[in-house]
Amino acid sequence: MMKPQVKVLDTVIQRLKSLDNPCFGKLFGIFGKNTHIILGLQLNNEPEDNDLYALPAEIDFCGFFEAFGETRNTQEVLKQCSSIEVTDNPIFLQVKLTIQNDIQCSVICNNQINNTSYSLVSIQEVYTQFVHLRLQGDLQITSEQNKQSVSDSFATLRKTIASGVMAFIFPKRNIILVTSDSESGIVGLTGDASFGEICQDANIEGGSKKKKQNQTLELEIVDINLIKKVTNDPLSGEIKGHSPVVVVNKKQLDFLAIPIRVDFLATINKDTQLSKIYDILIESAIKYLRLYENVLQKYLERYKIESSANIPETLHFFPKDCGHFLTRIVFSNTDDVMKKEREQLHKLLLLNMTTPVFRKTLQYQFVKAERLNGPLRNVHEGIKPTNNDGKVCLVRGDYEYYHYCQNKMDDNGWGCAYRSLQTLASWYTLQGYVDREVPTFKEIQTCLVSIGDKPNTFINSRQWIGSTEVNYVLNSLLGITCKILYVSSGEEMSTKGPELVNHFETQGSPIMIGGGVLAHTILGVDYNQQTGNLKFLILDPHYTGDENLNVIQNKGWCGWKSVEFWDKTAYYNMCLPQVPKGI
Numbered sequence: 001m002m003k004p005q006v007k008v009l010d011t012v013i014q015r016l017k018s019l020d021n022p023c024f025g026k027l028f029g030i031f032g033k034n035t036h037i038i039l040g041l042q043l044n045n046e047p048e049d050n051d052l053y054a055l056p057a058e059i060d061f062c063g064f065f066e067a068f069g070e071t072r073n074t075q076e077v078l079k080q081c082s083s084i085e086v087t088d089n090p091i092f093l094q095v096k097l098t099i100q101n102d103i104q105c106s107v108i109c110n111n112q113i114n115n116t117s118y119s120l121v122s123i124q125e126v127y128t129q130f131v132h133l134r135l136q137g138d139l140q141i142t143s144e145q146n147k148q149s150v151s152d153s154f155a156t157l158r159k160t161i162a163s164g165v166m167a168f169i170f171p172k173r174n175i176i177l178v179t180s181d182s183e184s185g186i187v188g189l190t191g192d193a194s195f196g197e198i199c200q201d202a203n204i205e206g207g208s209k210k211k212k213q214n215q216t217l218e219l220e221i222v223d224i225n226l227i228k229k230v231t232n233d234p235l236s237g238e239i240k241g242h243s244p245v246v247v248v249n250k251k252q253l254d255f256l257a258i259p260i261r262v263d264f265l266a267t268i269n270k271d272t273q274l275s276k277i278y279d280i281l282i283e284s285a286i287k288y289l290r291l292y293e294n295v296l297q298k299y300l301e302r303y304k305i306e307s308s309a310n311i312p313e314t315l316h317f318f319p320k321d322c323g324h325f326l327t328r329i330v331f332s333n334t335d336d337v338m339k340k341e342r343e344q345l346h347k348l349l350l351l352n353m354t355t356p357v358f359r360k361t362l363q364y365q366f367v368k369a370e371r372l373n374g375p376l377r378n379v380h381e382g383i384k385p386t387n388n389d390g391k392v393c394l395v396r397g398d399y400e401y402y403h404y405c406q407n408k409m410d411d412n413g414w415g416c417a418y419r420s421l422q423t424l425a426s427w428y429t430l431q432g433y434v435d436r437e438v439p440t441f442k443e444i445q446t447c448l449v450s451i452g453d454k455p456n457t458f459i460n461s462r463q464w465i466g467s468t469e470v471n472y473v474l475n476s477l478l479g480i481t482c483k484i485l486y487v488s489s490g491e492e493m494s495t496k497g498p499e500l501v502n503h504f505e506t507q508g509s510p511i512m513i514g515g516g517v518l519a520h521t522i523l524g525v526d527y528n529q530q531t532g533n534l535k536f537l538i539l540d541p542h543y544t545g546d547e548n549l550n551v552i553q554n555k556g557w558c559g560w561k562s563v564e565f566w567d568k569t570a571y572y573n574m575c576l577p578q579v580p581k582g583i
Contacts, residue, residue, distance in 0.1 A: 063091030137226025196270025390528030396508030490566025
């Protein structure tokens with residue numbers, strides 16, 4: 001038998017190379033023409049972790065990895081691989097814990113470990129070959145409020161879905177996938193084209209292509225609706241064996257009536273024939289229901305659900321350090337539990353424990369929100385570098401550019417510090433460190449009044465604020481602490497290179513600076529340690545125009561400035577927001 005070609009996503013290798021302790025875990029991948037593509041990994045988990053998340057359909061458990069010191073447990077690997085059902089040739093990645101963490105790839109054939117080569121593949125390369133199907137539809141279960149009854153109800157629902165009574169519709173296209181209405185199971189299309197041809201032919205309406213910020217990655221998402229057929233196939237030959245029987249039980253019981261909004265993903269190769277999609281979508285629905293049941297059962301153990309008041313929510317994530325979708329189902333009133341589960345997920349997936357990934361605000365946005373004249377993001381990207389030949393340290397992550405006169409508000413001449421504060425707040429929101437929207441002017445003013453910093457007359461006024469007030473608001477509304485860096489004159493800014501470099505290297509957040517009657521945002525520095533020359537990447541909130549990136553960059557509203565930019569006669573306070581600990 002020919003060994004399969006093995007490709008491994010580069011983010012998988014990066015996480016394996018970061019290991020420093022022996023461990024054992026699973027590999028997840030997708031299969032093509034004699035090719036295994038390893039997309040994900042997870043530490044060997046306990047059964048109770050099965051309700052934390054699910055991978056898209058078609059991304060299957062396909063092998064193991066082991067990080068070891070001097071020896072590896074070959075027999076344990078072979079024993080574990082016998083449980084893998086989707087392939088006869090599981091993949092085994094051996095991580096020898098050294099300075100470089102050398103990684104050897106093997107394929108299991110005939111109960112033997114055979115070394116093989118592997119090639120790295122990037123996220124961009126993978127998703128030129130694959131498309132995501134997003135299955136949505138409405139189901140419902142009614143069950144007694146006990147573990148066994150809930151389990152039986154879900155089992156019955158899964159059996160019903162697998163029985164062939166479901167159909168799948170491509171919205172706004174006359175294509176329906178069924179089991180036996182036509183020879184191929186396709187209604188509305190002649191022949192059996194590949195899914196990629198269908199997408200290319202019409203760019204299926206209801207789907208979307210989304211370009212990720214800061215990447216060339218494009219994810220193709222195709223929406224598909226789940227419906228239940230209400231008539232039988234004419235040749236099904238279904239015969240009722242007897243009349244319906246009604247059983248009356250007058251015992252008082254607690255019942256659950258839970259509407260289930262199916263929302264799940266499948267990752268398929270564009271070469272997949274359309275006639276093969278039906279079974280993949282059935283698998284998606286069943287996989288979603290298993291995750292839903294696990295989450296619901298665990299919730300029932302902790303809390304009493306009254307009727308259908310508490311409906312779980314489906315969240316999809318696409319963490320860049322994973323390189324694939326993960327789906328979670330959560331109850332919104334269990335914040336303490338969600339925090340613990342986020343920590344478990346980071347450990348299971350070998351993600352760092354300092355940067356949030358699975359907070360609700362970081363869920364994948366399938367449809368880009370259209371914000372009329374809304375703030376632009378990351379307007380410094382594409383700015384020409386300086387000729388300073390120094391160490392360049394920039395803001396890390398996304399932020400929004402807030403400036404004068406946005407949202408038809410005339411704050412020209414007094415609102416620059418408010419706008420800089422909003423830019424800082426947007427950074428924390430977009431990184432997932434806080435679960436709230438960027439504060440409005442009124443919320444900022446109300447906050448300062450409530451903490452006793454300003455009188456009641458400050459609300460709805462046009463009074464300025466400075467770096468001290470920015471510090472108070474970030475701490476009070478967002479729970480963010482700040483360091484204050486003071487200079488007695490603009491000229492003294494030239495001495496602050498080391499402190500600013502350290503901030504952007506360790507924190508990565510934008511800085512608000514106030515001096516005299518002006519406020520600005522610092523997005524980065526270019527510090528030449530040899531010459532002592534320092535340049536600042538400035539985002540200027542005094543801009544009053546439309547959201548025009550060319551104007552903003554070409555006219556210097558975002559750009560590199562020298563020390564001469566600062567007023568020599570004014571003192572300055574810099575507000576350096578700190579990154580909170582925890583995920």
